[in-house]
Amino acid sequence: MNDAQIAAERIDRLAEFAREAARAGEEERAREAVRLARRIAERHRCGLPARFDRFTCDACDAYLIPGRTARVRLREGSHVAIRCACGATERYPYGD
């Protein structure tokens, strides 16, 4: 088992941990896990799962819970806009 595999698994576990923490209301713990996952992805050059990307805030590293810490709006024909509680907006194209 090489480093890349372990790194990918760590990211998966951290994503899961961050989601649980965010749901339990521990945003800072979640943020810590998100930051660590990003750092690991950077170190190992392995990228992040699309789901992780969509459910975290690029600006403040929060793990987003739609309806609670994030507002999701669908824009006709083009993209999804996700606004984090911190005010940052991310846009993701449909079919991506």
Place this chain on the structure above:
Amino acid sequence: MALTPETLTRHELRGLPVRVAAAASDAHVGLAGVVVSESMRTLTVRTSRGDKQVPKEGTTFRFVLSAQESGDGVGRRHTEPSTGAPRGRESPLDTDESRGRESPLDTDEAAGDRKAPGSAFELPSSARSTLAGARGQYDTTGVTAGQSDGCEDAVSVTVDGARLLSRPAFRTERAGDH
């Protein structure tokens, strides 16, 4: 192949149930809970009496890897480790040699005593090399796995906290060595 005793020191510890088997401070011995945070020199453990920050150095941790946890990520964050009653630091774990699984997790003898040889993937701890580069990728010095008593599908892994001394983001690359 996920989180196994061999890869534990290089894997993610958050979310794992842990028990402090031995520590430099009496206040830390016997703490049990779930790892919620990690820094270069400490682990933060969520216990029933609050979050406790435990230094890695000089501490022996006993992590519990359950079968489903090594399968699909972290399942239960807020549950206590599924081990039985609190054990002393020398108490042996249950051994079960009749269980005929092919998994290398199934060690038989040598559970409980972290320095004892005989686990399926052991390197004798006396083989600790002075050259950091001489260590193999699967160096398991200071790591011992055993069958956990109290839960059928759980493996308890005893880790010398010194093996975890590393920045969390670097631990995978450096095999737990600083």
